[in-house]
Amino acid sequence: MSAILQAGGRVTGVRLASGEEIHAPVVVNVAGPGSHIVNAMAGVLDDMTIRTRPLRQEVVHVPSPPGFDFETDGTIVSDSDIACYVRPEHGNHILIGSEDPDCDPHHWVEDDLHYNRDFTEQWTTQAMRYAQRVPTLGIPSRMRGVVDLYDASTDWIPIYDRSALEGFYMACGTSGNQFKNAPIAGKLMTALIGYCEGGADHDTRPLRFTLPYLGREIDAGFYSRRRKVNTESSFSVLG
Structure with missing residues (x-):
């Protein structure tokens, strides 16, 4: 348009x-x-x-710990102590998103077409935060997930x-x-x-x-x- x-x-x-x-x-x-x-x-x-303005976000996908079917038996959890939410993801993966704590900088972008679509250290940070709750969680060397935008209001x-x-x-x-x-x-x-x-x-x-x-x-x-x-x-x- x-x-x-x-x-x-x-x-x-x-x-x-x-x-x-x-x-x-x-x-x-x-x-x-x-x-x-x-x-x-x-x-x-x-x-x-x-x-409104666009805010860049990273969402993590990691495999479920061995021996547990998170896709079937996992649930949606919001954990404000580690500032993450999780839910089951297809392929027996866990989706880990951020609850935007004050310690994490916001990455505002100018428009919805031109922004960094690569994963950054934020991916590792979110995975490690959830690993505090699940010590057997593996953090793979290959990053998977989603990099996209929120349409955030004031x-x-x-x-x-x-x-x-x-x-x-x-x-x-x-x-x-x-x-x-x-x-x-x-x-x-x-x-x-x-x-x-x-x-x-x-x-x-x-x-x-x-x-x-x-x-x-x-x-x-x-x-x-x-x-x-x-x-x-x-x-x-x-x-």
């Missing part, structure tokens, strides 16, 4: 890099780690107190909101912790778009959204682009 099309203060569609234009009365920014670039294209940054809480450009909405800043919430986030955005396009002012009277299975109501203004930084956030992947 090369441009957000607009006229008269309202979005009208997008232009692709090929030059093709796709016209629509509503556009939703779900660009993940590229969300800040798309918001800049739309010219909607000025009224946002919460913004306070690590997502933005599910409208924007200053009519018809342009945002579902971004998920900060590595919203994958499990994707289905309900879609329902929330559907309700939010209907609410705003129906003439309601979400900025002054935020949508009250009812969770379909629990029947509980939430204030969608919690996810506003204009909210104050939430000081109760963990400011990490834990949300």
